[in-house]
């Protein structure tokens with residue numbers, strides 16, 4: 001079934017920032033750690049599209065997903081869903097939107113209630129939104145069929161199913177309220193490789209059948225390329241590159257995206273993308289980062305003086321990508337530096 005991607009925005013994320021602060025002391029609170037988990041991130045999702053949010057461990061993907069779902073509040077910025085600014089909606093208004101976006105998390109066993117049967121798990125959102133029990137039960141049975149499970153097993157408990165089957169149950173529950181947006185936060189990372197493909201194929205066919213929009217969170221750029229129309233690359237809370245998934249993968253523009261892909265190619269077959277990002281992070285010396293400079297400057301092979309004193313903004317390239325990197329600015333300082341490097345004056 002062919003998917004229709006509309007030009008209409010279903011979701012618009014505007015300048016979202018979130019900083020986590022850990023402090024001690026009851027009266028005189030002392031900050032012992034602070035993490036800028038998401039830093040001024042903006043992007044749009046079109047109706048029917050799948051957008052991949054990719055980045056290493058701790059790059060802020062889940063925090064951003066949780067802010068969109070309003071499971072946590074952003075420090076600043078706005079999220080618009082179908083033309084409504086949902087970040088500022090009161091809880092009763094927000095409830096009306098809740099059924100339009102659902103989430104599937106990485107670990108299905110943790111996201112399902114182990115003390116309730118599969119039927120109760122899938123029916124829960126329907127009952128919360130006022131569906132009568134008998135109708136909810138019928139819908140749960142039909143959702144079991146939709147996700148490829150035998151409805152005769154609906155009165156069993158989650159622990160009686162395999163990891164892949166539990167993820168199918170979690171997907172059935174997420175579909176119960178007919179959401180328009182599904183946020184998939186590493187939906188197959190906890191599953192065996194053989195089961196991963198089945199779940200991803202199921203997600204693809206469900207999207208085509210129900211014309212849903214997906215935000216697919218992953219640390220695996222290869223998987224994101226296969227699954228997603230567009231890719232957003234995050235590093236330490238910042239969006240560094242966005243574009244058509246094939247273009248981002250085949251012609252990565254940001255030095256981080258290039259390093260990310262190049263490092264994977266040099267690693268053994270079973271290496272995980274998260275390990276790659278950890279390697280890039282290990283090489284970093286955060287003390288060297290000027291708070292006004294580019295976050296990737298300390299390890300970037302293309303780093304120039306401007307990168308340490310000025311934050312790059314996302315700018316569009318002729319290939320359709322948008323890249324936050326001074327390399328693509330046509331300034332006299334930039335040209336002089338490129339010239340000097342070609343002449344071997346700087347390394």
Ligand SMILES: Nc1ncnc2c1ncn2[C@@H]1O[C@H](COP(=O)(O)OP(=O)(O)OP(=O)(O)O)[C@@H](O)[C@H]1O
Nearest residue numbers: 020035037055056057058059060061062063064219
């Ligand atoms: N509740 C919290 N309190 C303090 N710090 C947090 C909290 N949640 C996340 N963080 C920090 O924010 C940063 C981003 O975390 P986040 O979980 O969003 O990353 P991620 O990209 O989803 O990583 P992963 O791929 O490992 O799931 C990390 O440094 C993390 O330690």
Ligand SMILES: [Mg+2]
Nearest residue numbers: 061062063185
């Ligand atoms: Mg995460």
